[in-house]
Structure formats: C-alpha cells, structure tokens
Amino acid sequence: MKKIEYTKIKGQSIAYYGLLAGLGFMILLGLIATWYMEHNGHYVTGMTNHIVWGMPHVFAVFLIVAASGALNVASIASVFGKKIYDPLSRLSALLAIALLAGGLVVLLLDLGRPDRLIVAITTYNFKSIFAWNIILYTGFFAIVGAYIWMMMDHNMYKFKKKVGLAAFVWRLVLTTGTGSIFGFLVARSAYDAAIMAPMFIIMSFAFGLAIFLLVLMASYNWTGRELGDAVVARLRSLLGVFVAATLFLTAIYHLTNLYISQHHGVEAFILANGGIYTNLFWIGQVFLGGLLPLALIYAPSLKTSRNTLGVASALIIIGGLCQLYVIIIGGQAYPMEIFPGYEVSNTYFGAVSQYSPSLPEIMLGLSGVAVSLLLLIFAIKVLRFLPVSLSDSFADPHASK
Amino acid sequence: MSDQINDSRRNFLSKAAIAGSITLAPGVLLHQTAHAKPDDQAVSSDTRWGMLIDTNKCAKSCTGCVDACNEEFDLIGSMPKSSEAQKTQYIRKVTLVEKQTKHETSLPMLCQHCESPPCVDVCPTGASFKRVDGIVLVDKHICIGCRYCMMACPYKARSFVHEAIENQTLSAPRGKGTVESCTMCVHRVDNGDIPACVEACTADNHNAMFFGDLNDPDSEISREMKKHGGKQIRADLNLNTGVRYQGL
Numbered sequence: 001m002k003k004i005e006y007t008k009i010k011g012q013s014i015a016y017y018g019l020l021a022g023l024g025f026m027i028l029l030g031l032i033a034t035w036y037m038e039h040n041g042h043y044v045t046g047m048t049n050h051i052v053w054g055m056p057h058v059f060a061v062f063l064i065v066a067a068s069g070a071l072n073v074a075s076i077a078s079v080f081g082k083k084i085y086d087p088l089s090r091l092s093a094l095l096a097i098a099l100l101a102g103g104l105v106v107l108l109l110d111l112g113r114p115d116r117l118i119v120a121i122t123t124y125n126f127k128s129i130f131a132w133n134i135i136l137y138t139g140f141f142a143i144v145g146a147y148i149w150m151m152m153d154h155n156m157y158k159f160k161k162k163v164g165l166a167a168f169v170w171r172l173v174l175t176t177g178t179g180s181i182f183g184f185l186v187a188r189s190a191y192d193a194a195i196m197a198p199m200f201i202i203m204s205f206a207f208g209l210a211i212f213l214l215v216l217m218a219s220y221n222w223t224g225r226e227l228g229d230a231v232v233a234r235l236r237s238l239l240g241v242f243v244a245a246t247l248f249l250t251a252i253y254h255l256t257n258l259y260i261s262q263h264h265g266v267e268a269f270i271l272a273n274g275g276i277y278t279n280l281f282w283i284g285q286v287f288l289g290g291l292l293p294l295a296l297i298y299a300p301s302l303k304t305s306r307n308t309l310g311v312a313s314a315l316i317i318i319g320g321l322c323q324l325y326v327i328i329i330g331g332q333a334y335p336m337e338i339f340p341g342y343e344v345s346n347t348y349f350g351a352v353s354q355y356s357p358s359l360p361e362i363m364l365g366l367s368g369v370a371v372s373l374l375l376l377i378f379a380i381k382v383l384r385f386l387p388v389s390l391s392d393s394f395a396d397p398h399a400s401k
Numbered sequence: 402m403s404d405q406i407n408d409s410r411r412n413f414l415s416k417a418a419i420a421g422s423i424t425l426a427p428g429v430l431l432h433q434t435a436h437a438k439p440d441d442q443a444v445s446s447d448t449r450w451g452m453l454i455d456t457n458k459c460a461k462s463c464t465g466c467v468d469a470c471n472e473e474f475d476l477i478g479s480m481p482k483s484s485e486a487q488k489t490q491y492i493r494k495v496t497l498v499e500k501q502t503k504h505e506t507s508l509p510m511l512c513q514h515c516e517s518p519p520c521v522d523v524c525p526t527g528a529s530f531k532r533v534d535g536i537v538l539v540d541k542h543i544c545i546g547c548r549y550c551m552m553a554c555p556y557k558a559r560s561f562v563h564e565a566i567e568n569q570t571l572s573a574p575r576g577k578g579t580v581e582s583c584t585m586c587v588h589r590v591d592n593g594d595i596p597a598c599v600e601a602c603t604a605d606n607h608n609a610m611f612f613g614d615l616n617d618p619d620s621e622i623s624r625e626m627k628k629h630g631g632k633q634i635r636a637d638l639n640l641n642t643g644v645r646y647q648g649l
Binding site: 038040041042043047048049050052053111112113114116117119120123124125127128129130131134181184185186187188332336338339341342343344345346348349353354 | 480482483484486487488489490493494495496497498499500501506510519521522523524525526527543544545546547548549551552553554555556557559560561562563564565577578579580634635638
C-alpha cells in the first residue's frame with residue numbers, strides 16, 4: 001500500500017467560519033438554558049419526581065454510546081488488522097473523544113448541582129456503576145488520546161497496536177457500563193435486564209458508524225478531497241450489519257420480556273398502548289431507524305449512491321434518539337410495580353407519568369452535539385487527522401498490492 | 402400579719418413546685434424510657450430503628466400521618482412554583498384493591514429504610530447512606546443531584562428539590578438541586594422522641610403505626626411483629642425493609 005499522507009484542513013473559508021459560528025451559537029444557547037435551569041431549579045423543565053431523567057439524558061446517553069462506537073473503525077484496523085481502515089483510524093479516534101466530551105457536558109450540566117463536579121470526581125462509592133462510569137469516561141479520554149499520539153508520532157508508532165487493543169477493550173467496558181446504568185435497576189420493569197449491556201454495545205456500533213460516515217463524507221466533500229468507493233462500500237455494508245444486529249437484539253429483549261408474565265404490562269405499554277412511546281418505537285426506532293436504512297443500504301439499485309447512504313446514516317441517528325427516548329423516558333413513564341396483584345388508587349404510584357420536554361432541555365441536549373462537532377472541526381484544522389486522499393488506489397489493498 | 406404573708410408565700414411556692422413537677426416530669430420520664438443518647442455519643446448498630454404499620458387499623462379517609470409529616474418538615478407551600486409531580490412529599494396514603502378479591506387496604510407509603518438500600522448502592526458519591534442504626538439518609542453536602550437513586554428506589558420514596566426553599570426548618574435542611582426523602586424523623590429519634598407520623602397516628606387514637614428497635618426482642622414493635630408478623634413490600638427484592646406492614 002502507498003504511504004498515507006495526512007494534512008490539516010485549511011479552514012479559512014467563509015463556510016468554515018460560518019460553521020464554527022453556528023456551532024458556537026448552539027453552545028451559547030445551551031449555556032443560557034443551563035443558567036436558566038440551574039438558576040431557577042428544575043421546576044422550569046418537564047422533569048418531575050416521576051421522570052427524573054429527561055431529554056438531556058437522551059442526548060447525553062446517545063452521544064456517549066455513539067462515542068465508543070465511533071472508535072470501531074480504528075479498532076478494526078489496529079486490532080483486527082484490516083488495512084483498508086487504517087487511514088481512517090485518526091479520524092475515528094478523534095470523533096470518539098469529541099462525542100464523549102459532548103455527551104458528558106450535557107450530563108454534567110443537567111445535574112442538580114453541577115457546581116459540585118469536584119465532589120463527583122473525588123468522592124467515590126465503588127458499588128455504584130455511575131462512579132465506575134466516571135472512571136471509565138476519564139480513562140477513555142486518556143487511552144484514546146494516547147492512541148492518537150501513537151498514530152501521529154513516528155517514534156511511538158510501534159506501540160500503536162497495543163494501545164489500540166487497550167482502547168478497544170476499554171470501549172467495550174465503557175459501553176457495558178453505560179448499558180448497565182439501566183441494566184442494574186432491579187426495581188423497574190423496563191430495565192433490570194442483563195441484555196441491556198450487549199444491546200448498548202451493538203447500538204454503539206450502529207450509531208457511532210452512522211455519525212462517522214456522515215462526518216467522513218462531509219469533510220471530504222467540503223474540502224475537495226477524494227473519497228473512493230472501496231472505503232465507502234466497506235463502511236456501508238458494515239453499517240448494514242450493525243443496524244440489523246441492533247434490530248435483532250431489540251427483538252430478543254422484547255421477546256424475552258414477553259415470555260415473563262411479570263413484564264407483560266410494560267411490554268404492552270411500549271409495543272401496543274403507550275401512545276407516544278409506542279409510536280416512537282415502531283415508527284421511529286424500528287421503521288425509520290432500522291428497516292428503512294436497511295433497505296437504503298442493501299437495495300441493489302442504490303448501492304453506489306452516497307446521498308442514499310447519507311440519508312440512511314441520518315435516519316439511523318434519528319432512530320437511535322427515538323430508541324433512547326423509549327428506553328429512558330418510556331421506562332420511567334410506565335408505573336413501577338410496587339404492589340403486584342393490586343389496583344393502586346394513588347396516581348403517584350399507579351398511573352402512567354406524563355412528560356413533555358421543555359425548550360431549555362432540548363437546547364441543552366443539542367448544545368452537546370454542537371460541542372462534539374466544534375471540537376472535531378477545530379481539531380482537524382490544527383492537527384493532521386485527514387488523509388489527503390482516500391481514493392481507491394490509496395485505500396483498497398487489492399488495487400495496489 | 403407577717404405569719405399570714407409567710408403562709409401564703411409558702412402555699413404559693415409549694416403549689417408552684419407541684420405544678421412545675423407535673424409539667425416537667427412526663428418529658429423527663431419519657432426521655433428516660435426512650436433511651437435518648439447524649440449528643441456526643443455515636444449511633445450504634447445494636448439498634449435498628451423500624452416501623453410497623455397495621456393496615457387493618459389504618460383508616461382510608463385519615464391523612465393524619467401525612468399532615469404531621471408535612472408540618473414537621475414544613476413541606477406545605479415550600480415549593481410554590483413546582484407542579485404537583487415536582488413537589489416533595491415524604492409520606493403518601495395509598496388505597497389498594499386486590500384485583501381478584503376486590504379487598505381494599507389502606508396504608509401509608511414512605512421510605513422503607515432498607516437494610517440493603519438500592520439508593521445507597523447506586524449513589525456515585527456516597528451521599529445516599531445508611532446509618533448504622535438502619536436509618537437511610539441523604540448527605541446534602543455531597544449530593545450532586547444526579548437522581549440515580551430516584552431511578553433505583555423500588556418504592557418511589559424520593560423527591561428532587563426542584564426550586565429554592567425559603568424559611569426552612571433548622572432540624573431538617575433542604576437544598577435546591579439535591580434529593581431528599583423520609584428521614585424517619587432522625588432529629589426527633591436522636592432526642593429520644595418518636596417520628597411525627599407515628600405520634601400523630603397514636604394521637605388520633607388509630608394506633609396503626611409502631612416505632613421502635615427491631616433488634617431489641619423486648620421492644621413493643623418486636624413483640625408485635627413476632628405475634629402477628631410484619632410483611633415487606635416487594636419482599637422479592639430481598640432488601641429487608643425497616644418498615645413492615647400487617648394485614649397486607
């Protein structure tokens with residue numbers, strides 16, 4: 001294979017600065033929303049004592065899950081030795097760090113006391129999966145940061161494979177931790193399932209790769225670099241497999257629950273009579289985020305269309321947000337089974353909880369996305385992340401052995 | 402003349418002494434019977450405070466325990482901007498109808514003060530904690546307001562403070578952005594008193610609530626539980642709750 005040359009992007013066009021300004025503006029809106037929520041208290045949000053995690057958590061968990069998935073491309077190259085993905089490794093690791101940072105910002109700013117960050121990182125209860133996650137997130141930054149260094153520094157290049165392996169293992173543990181935040185909640189019917197951890201890992205593969213593809217195609221398109229069909233075709237079929245696997249694990253999760261009569265209530269709620277949650281599940285998650293992207297990816301007549309792949313990736317992101325909304329909000333809205341076998345008079349315990357996200361919550365969530373993208377476009381301007389060309393002759397090992 | 406004055410003074414003083422003794426004695430005696438511990442002495446794991454609720458005696462229409470709790474912690478009107486679903490309440494009355502038999506049961510729900518509390522397990526900073534005497538509390542100085550304990554609590558016992566609280570009671574401070582729940586009136590218990598809800602239930606002559614030491618086999622609560630049992634809500638979770646119910 002030819003030697004890959006990486007360069008910084010010029011980043012001097014009006015479009016680049018426009019993008020920076022736009023993202024900066026979104027972040028500003030997020031900060032205003034945070035100030036508003038923290039100054040007044042959470043009563044100004046849609047969150048209640050029933051729905052304690054709202055829209056910010058949907059965005060935060062999505063970004064964190066996608067972060068570990070975005071690292072996959074690099075892992076396939078360094079851990080599984082697929083050379084064609086090698087030139088993409090730097091961007092993959094960068095995107096992983098950027099997405100995690102965006103997610104954590106949202107998570108932090110939605111705390112009741114974000115000013116106590118120092119307490120959160122100095123006082124640990126090691127039985128808490130949340131406390132473990134704080135360590136896993138910090139470690140992820142360190143390991144993936146080191147990974148990027150190994151890839152960029154010729155003197156350190158020999159350690160790349162080992163650090164890449166460490167990052168791969170770490171990212172699996174990290175997503176297991178994120179899934180287990182829900183999997184370890186014994187009291188709630190919608191959670192309390194060990195399958196949450198592997199399901200989150202597969203979700204991360206799909207969401208992370210969908211974002212990676214959009215970022216890759218956009219950055220090559222906008223900087224006038226060549227992106228060959230060989231790379232795109234590989235990523236396209238990989239994306240299809242991940243989307244199918246996400247659907248498969250979702251089906252297994254629900255089928256298992258349907259077998260257990262204790263969980264029939266919550267299953268009926270999500271699958272049949274839960275209103276917004278049922279709609280988001282079937283229309284958002286399954287159709288828009290699953291079946292339609294699969295059709296767009298595998299339809300023979302659309303196989304070479306980049307636009308279709310872009311649409312499929314965007315749909316997977318929308319479907320992913322719907323999936324997390326159903327898991328996080330739907331799981332809380334369904335009444336907890338405190339008194340099995342009884343009808344409960346008190347609406348606090350017996351009724352489905354209402355939630356409508358407030359504008360500040362959505363602004364905060366979107367600002368996390370903006371933080372991720374801003375970090376990304378800033379980093380590719382100051383460091384050499386992007387290969388000059390990913391044309392088939394560069395990327396495809398069969399084309400130039 | 403001076404004898405008369407002395408007599409009336411003597412009379413007054415002796416009556417005052419009797420009146421004073423009558424006023425003070427119950428307090429002193431109650432303190433002795435409830436074994437109030439000195440302030441400088443740490444709580445001990447020899448004691449496990451618990452509560453027993455006899456649902457057969459709990460009147461459906463009565464909200465005495467709820468009112469007493471709201472008053473004790475000054476909860477009513479403390480969160481004027483919050484919606485009903487956002488307001489704090491430590492204890493709630495519930496009426497249950499068994500689906501098959503249609504049998505009706507009324508009971509108060511509050512923090513169950515589990516021996517293995519899920520809220521304590523999941524808390525990242527250790528702000529949710531259990532005292533050695535079994536009372537589950539939140540350390541509001543290190544609570545970061547992540548609400549994971551509220552996700553984990555199987556009894557929906559916890560509330561998040563959705564707005565700033567003015568004019569708080571000194572005995573139980575509350576803070577915007579942190580989580581709170583029933584403290585089993587720890588400020589009273591440490592002074593040898595009983596929780597406000599139990600006191601109100603007894604004062605109303607319902608006598609549906611008992612408070613005491615579950616570790617002491619001779620305490621009233623232990624003897625009552627030994628005789629008639631005391632069930633846990635969601636016993637399947639194996640949390641060994643400190644609040645038990647009869648007639649469920």
